[in-house]
Amino acid sequence: MSDQELFYLLALLKVDGVGDILAKRLLLHCGSAEAFFKTKTNQLAAIDGIGSVLLKNIKDKTVFEKANVELEFIKANTVKVSFFQEEQYPERLKHCFDAPVLIFSAGNIDLKKRKIISIVGTRQITSYGLEFCRTLLEDLAPLDPVIVSGFAYGVDIVAHQFAMDNNLQTIGVLAHGLNQVYPKAHKKYIGRMEEKGGFITEFWSSSNPDRENFVRRNRIVAGISEATIVIESADRGGSLITAHFANEYNRDVFAVPGRVTDVYSKGCNDLIKTQKANVLTSAADLIYMLNWDIENKAKPVQKQLFVALDTEEQNIYDFLIKNGKEVLDIIALRCDFPVYKISGILLKMELKGVIRPLPGKLFEAI
Incomplete structure (x- = not known):
């Protein structure tokens, strides 16, 4: 993608009221982001989803200033950019209706024809969850899967660490731009993760880790992989939201069962009880259900x-x-x-x- 094409795409995404779904509709109708900005107002008004407010927002010239700032950041930091219509865009994510138009990444990520699973769970991981995660990734290591998670405290960072310990590619999906680290305590993992794997995000360098960003992050975690594993979860939490997205995208979901009295097994047990997740007791369960042994x-x-x-x-x-x-x-x-x-x-x-x-x-x- 040329700098000019990227510039206009960034400007389109910065128009107030244009999200990923509408942006794709506009690109389909106009052919390109540049063509969108050159299309006459009366022609745009005929597109489904375009109202008077959005037509007014399109005239806001500051979107070009913001796009230019972000483009300079991308070039200065050698950020890799994937457009949803390009081959290098994550294949499974491409088929999600609300997938990001653009994905920004850093590191050495290779998702082509790979086994990809997402591992999520509570930030308050217990010794039970930690040991299960360790054993699971040790047993899966011969199959060389890519391990995706959210780089948060608890299950996320444990999954990343055990993936690296087993020489597996691991990817952290961020809820903010690539110019910062959250949580800051995880800065020490950046270099090692980028050696074999790295980070992806849909958020610009101007984005902070705001609460609503984590829900959007979770849909990428679910959509990029063929299966989502919930290792531990209370009855509420981000990992259950990720499992919900995975079900919506018709992906396999697995949950590790626990004692009914354990707070951080309740979410997993509920997923299993309501048939929103398969029971996961070992790597063999996952391999069998995903037909990886075929x-x-x-x-x-x-x-x-x-x-x-x-x-x-x-x-x-x-x-x-x-x-x-x-x-x-x-x-x-x-x-x-x-x-x-x-x-x-x-x-x-x-x-x-x-x-x-x-x-x-x-x-x-x-």
Whole structure:
């Protein structure tokens, strides 16, 4: 996109009363943002959604001054800009009716043909939520998914950290411009996240992290991925709003169940109870529901002659060799592993080609 095209797009988005949905309608009708500003008033009046107030706002010349300031910021800071009609714009987000016309990004983001999941939850993450998130991302690491979250306190920053610890690309969706960090305590993560991943936002450099911006941010978190995972949530909160958006966009939603007496499991339990989310107890649940294992099953697995197994994997492999095929629960019991942990170990062994899953939650050594 040329600087001139971007300039007029920025000016269009700065017209008071023009949001993402109306902007797309205007671009479709006029052909471009520049053409919009050159279209006669009586012709614009015929467009659905244009009223007398908006026609008056279009004449406000300060939109060009504001667009120029933002364009200078973009150029000076080498901000990457994605237009919703361009190929590099996030593919899944492109199909959301209220997706941003423009996305601004920083870092090394690659979303093409990738498995992308969003992880959200309470800012008051408990040890239960933290441990579940750690195990989940360790077990998903062999599949190399992109982890998206909101860079906030609690579940968000934990998801980003564990993603980086497992060498996964992670993206923070911001509720403000790229010229600031919120919360400021998370400034220490910026450099590491931008090395493999980064940040995206629809907000200009003049935007502050105002309350209403977080709701708009949440729709991007939901829309950019194929599934949203809620790890912990009270009965109200931003993560439930994100889950709502994901349902609206016809995306898969998963929630981690908890005890009915736990405050930060109530939101998750309610999502499951009202059938607005699938139960998530392990990485295996996610892989099965999203059909991520199809590509592995489509290819015949050839066992390597010398496969490196750690002590836990070797213990399970020896058990299956001795006893033949067995169900997951029995493997966990006989090999003395908790069920939540055995799922991840079995997944790693399957990817190494030493075991294979069978119907009925059975596994056998190859």
